[in-house]
Amino acid sequence: MVLSGYRTLARAAEAEIEVKRSRFRCTLRRVEDEPAARAVVEALRKEHWDARHHCSAFVLGPPPVPVERSSDDGEPAGTAGAPMLEVLRGNEVSDVVAVVTRWFGGTLLGAGGLVRAYGDAVRAGLEAAGTLxxxxxxxxxxxxxxxxxxxxxxxxxxxxxxxxxxxxxxxxxxxxxxxxxxxxxxxxxxxxxxxxxxxxxxxxxxxxxxx
CATH class of the missing domain: 3.30.70.240 (Alpha-Beta Plaits)
Incomplete structure (x- = not known):
């Protein structure tokens, strides 16, 4: 059964946090399909070529069975894309791609630190974007x-x-x-x-x- 409504971004947004000199910039965009979501990731990879990681998560389509994908892009497995996706799920938004670009600050954060940082970056982005x-x-x-x-x-x-x-x-x-x-x-x-x-x-x- 397809629900009669769901939430998505009110506007495109960016937000940046810093953790032990590593910068995590979250970019949020509304997208209609998987190729569009992947195009956003690749565009940011080219724009911020000097960053080490471009981790991503996206949710597409109305519930109850949206398309969901995530990528750690070289971070330890489960420390980036998965927590980003969990934040999108927790806020019940769809038709959205989140990309967190990380510039390494020289200090290792550990698995727990990475999970918190990537999740917090997406939360900051959603706060800036708002929902409708x-x-x-x-x-x-x-x-x-x-x-x-x-x-x-x-x-x-x-x-x-x-x-x-x-x-x-x-x-x-x-x-x-x-x-x-x-x-x-x-x-x-x-x-x-x-x-x-x-x-x-x-x-x-x-x-x-x-x-």
Missing amino acids: RRELRRELVVEVAHADAGRVETELRTRGVAVLGTAYAATVELTVGVAPQEEDRLHALLAELTHGAASARNAGERWVDVP
């Missing part, structure tokens, strides 16, 4: 007469229905987005507003950002 909710919306096209279009659109917006687009032709087509469980309510509302003259046809589904 993505919700599944069913798109429906409502066909109404020109004389009624303005009133119907205003009433829909007033009652919390997202109007995603308006197209003018022989009639006016309003594209609206509703949560799947709200579709029956929309049909009843249209019948009320147009005395049964307007109906809505299904135009698919998409994920939308909800502040």
Whole structure:
């Protein structure tokens, strides 16, 4: 069962922490698929060519079965990518790649120190990025007469229905987005507003950002 919503980044962000002269810079980006996530890693590897490690973790797609990957990029196994991924999981965010670029400061941190540093860097990045909710919306096209279009659109917006687009032709087509469980309510509302003259046809589904 796919949930009707999940959280993702509100904005791209960077945050840096320092531990015993080692610098850990976390870069967070929203991505739609695995190639895009890997492209972010490679771009940062080229940009920060002087850094020793570019460890990464990403979570893609809605729950309950998102795609998850992580890489220690030369750090001891389990000390970088895994704790980074755990922070993303713990904050329940998806469609996000985290890359922590490390410049070695000359002091070995040990396995526990690395786990804390990489996790803390991602936590700092998430604090800078903030989150927003993505919700599944069913798109429906409502066909109404020109004389009624303005009133119907205003009433829909007033009652919390997202109007995603308006197209003018022989009639006016309003594209609206509703949560799947709200579709029956929309049909009843249209019948009320147009005395049964307007109906809505299904135009698919998409994920939308909800502040």
